[in-house]
Amino acid sequence: MTNVHTDPHTSVSTLPNGVRVVAIALPHLDSVSASVFVRTGSRHESARLNGISHFAEHMAFKGTHERNCQQINLDAERLGAEVNAHTDKDHTAYHMRGLAPHAGRFLHMLADIVRHSTFPEAELERERQVILQEYAEDEDDAFSTAFKLFDKLCFGTHPLAQPVIGVRRNIERFTRDELMGYVQRQYTGANVIVAVAGRIDPYAVVREAEAAFGDMPAGVEHAVPEPGYGGGFAARRQPGVSQTHVVLGFPLPALRSADHPASQVAAALFGEGMSSPLMDEIRERRGLVYYAACSADVSDIAGQFVVEASMAPEHVDEYVDEVMRLLRAHAEAIDPLHLERARNQLAVRSLGAEERPFRRIEEAVQDLFVHGRVRPRAELMAQLRAVSAEQARMAFERMLKARPAIAMAGRVRRPTEERLKALVS
Secondary structure, X not given: OEEEEEEXXXXXXXXOOOOEEEEEEOOXXXXXXXXXXXXXXXXXXXXXXXXXXXXXXXXXXXXXXXXXXHHHHHHHHOOOOEEEEEEOOOOEEEEEEEEHHHHHHHHHHHHHHHHHEOOOHHHHHHHHHHHHHHHHHHHHOHHHHHHHHHHHHHHOOOHHHOOOOOOHHHHHHOOHHHHHHHHHHHOOHHHEEEEXXXXXXXXXXXXXXXXXXOOOOOOOOOOOOOOOOOOEEEEEEOOOOOOEEEEEEEEEOOOOOOOHHHHHHHHHHHHOOOOOHHHHHHHHHOOOOOEEEEEEEEOOOOEEEXXXXXXXXXXXXXXHHHHXXXXXXXXXXXXXXXXXXXXXXXHHHHHHHHOOHHHHHHHHHHHHHHHOOOOOHHHHHHHHHOOOHHHHHHHHHHHHOOOOEEEEEEOOOHHHHHXXXXXXX
């Protein structure tokens, strides 16, 4: 077993089967957060299996060799613990949060869920209906629809474009054998990180994690090739929706790139906070939108600069024109005052994450999956502070050389649709 101390509070241990154990000691807390992250999500699925990671996450709580669904819930809740899980494009995660003395028990309870679920047939059919309702709700959500169109424009047929929830025909078809086979293939030591943050004894955490996960099959790390980038325009009309939801963006370098800090600063500079150029010009001065946001959505294999907003259909043309004008202006010059604002906002956001145990876990896990180590916060802050006005300007210049991706959903006017098609052609 290897053990590395990232800082005085964080240690990373690697078990012989490849499972990594992150222990973050936060002695000022009386609670503990425990998570198991598995490097498998919608980007690891074939088209035929799209949605199976999400389905398996739902079913993991429906019964194990030792406990039924009701016992799983009661065992956690009688300790006062919160239990949750989520699936994303690049991972699936299971969480518990409760009193610090119960940290070891949480790890064994999570191991039972992650490793020993039996996917009972009767529960599978009931949960299938729950997921189909979730799918219908997702389909009715205009913003979710716009983002799915946007991902397809960016990444085409690459699995990174697939929705996490999957497609209806797959949800209706998945069998118990398919679910169990997928979990056996994907849930292996090389792709699992166990993380605990709170008032803990790090050595006890590693000891309990080894007892609970040390005999998992080792497997190999799940690798996904980098996608190409497309761009273009797509729209979907949704009856009963009064607004138009627009997602506009460009490609960004992946997380491992040396240019990633500049991309982070560029997104914060352009659209974080009410004084940002995006919000000040689009909302405060022109009144085109109520909601708008900008983000750098970046993974280890690709990135997207994303500008999202909701507005009245008659404002879409002016909104897109103004966003593009502002982006081009930032490729020409960066206002030093806004650069200072962006850096400080990112610093405060980082401090906020420092104060939340689960955010600490998420950031540590992402670092391990992407960089193979947990980077000290001082290193991350130094990288952001070092981003110059010229580097931020070049981040805008680089992305504007690509074809934009523009997706719309909700109420879509045909003249706007034709105009935006021409804009990105």
